[in-house]
Amino acid sequence: MVQGSSTIKPRKALSRALPPKALAKKREILEAASRVFRRQGLYATRMRDIAAEIGMQVGNLYYYFENRQELLAFCQRDALEGLLDLAAWVERQELPASGKLYLLVLGHVVHVNEGTPGSLAHLEVEALEAAWRKRLQGRRDEYEAALRRVIADGIAEGVFRPVDSKTAVLAILGAVNWTVKWFRPEGAKSARSIGEEFAEQMVRGLLADGAELEVPALELPELPQPDVGDFE
């Protein structure tokens, strides 16, 4: 059963039209922040460290991001919107559910580790204060629902065992999100290579007896640029 991509809501248009130069600067700050978060950890990173990374006065940084919480929320929204784009793309492919899940796991690992430079900042929901967390919750739920739909489709197709799709998705999300804690771009394996191993392991974990995984011969779509417009 191929579901329309309409099940995932498209991104809202940017609500504040910043001049292109300011948007570019915001992206530059987010990328610098990701580098610092990865290097010295999420909790030891202060606004002044991020400013120093790009030779900016810390006071100027506050023109772009109100505080550290807002900057973190942007990091997390960026990771999440990229994953939702991936899920919408996967939904449009004519593939069995096992092939779709393979691409989702592979794409997730690549995105969180190679997209806006992967770091804990992008996934540590607990680091966000409740008000910010709430603003991201709806999109987070949509992404989990997209994963659950693929598993439910696979069960209906007879490709997957009759698992509880909620538990199965939480196991997969744990595995793929945890990669940002240990993946190193300078390590022996690329994010894609790790993503392929993970995808095979995760899909096989759900296969019905006798069902086989056919690895899809598809290139992942390009990752979009982070959206640095205001939160609605």
Add this chain to the structure above:
Amino acid sequence: MVQGSSTIKPRKALSRALPPKALAKKREILEAASRVFRRQGLYATRMRDIAAEIGMQVGNLYYYFENRQELLAFCQRDALEGLLDLAAWVERQELPASGKLYLLVLGHVVHVNEGTPGSLAHLEVEALEAAWRKRLQGRRDEYEAALRRVIADGIAEGVFRPVDSKTAVLAILGAVNWTVKWFRPEGAKSARSIGEEFAEQMVRGLLADGAELEVPALELPELPQPDVGDFE
């Protein structure tokens, strides 16, 4: 291939002989801390919140734990030593590698969520300063090595696919450790029930074509009391 439990080093004896009453109080504090960490999050929890949880003056808390970092390190050592006990027990069982991995995944989920009340505090290595992290690193490595040995044994037995055991273990650890972020004791499913679903999913993900998982008919061992003796 059944390996001797001698591959995992036993716990060191307590290095400081605190009177039994003081040890009991230390355990009580750790349990209270776990409750507070779970309720209000790791990063929003201060020493005074933990003291308040058991009606203690915050000054007295410092008699048992030098600071928040030491308390966190105790939480993490507690989780880790319980997992190493589990791994040593599993190594002693006469089971195929698939059965051993099943018990390890199941036992891990149960331990981190039902043992010293599971919470992020027990697993967030990043929240520890480098000096504390280093003191736990050796035991952490031993646990990962125990998991890798079971997978390597399974590959040698022909039960598992010829995967990279390091990547496979990191996928499994991500899935099981992430449970502490979403598991709620008051939820619809017990930690054991989630652990069983996870164990089946993780073991099947590694099975060689044609190999089958036989779920072991074994009760998990009782969890030991947390060791509240000094760090060596």
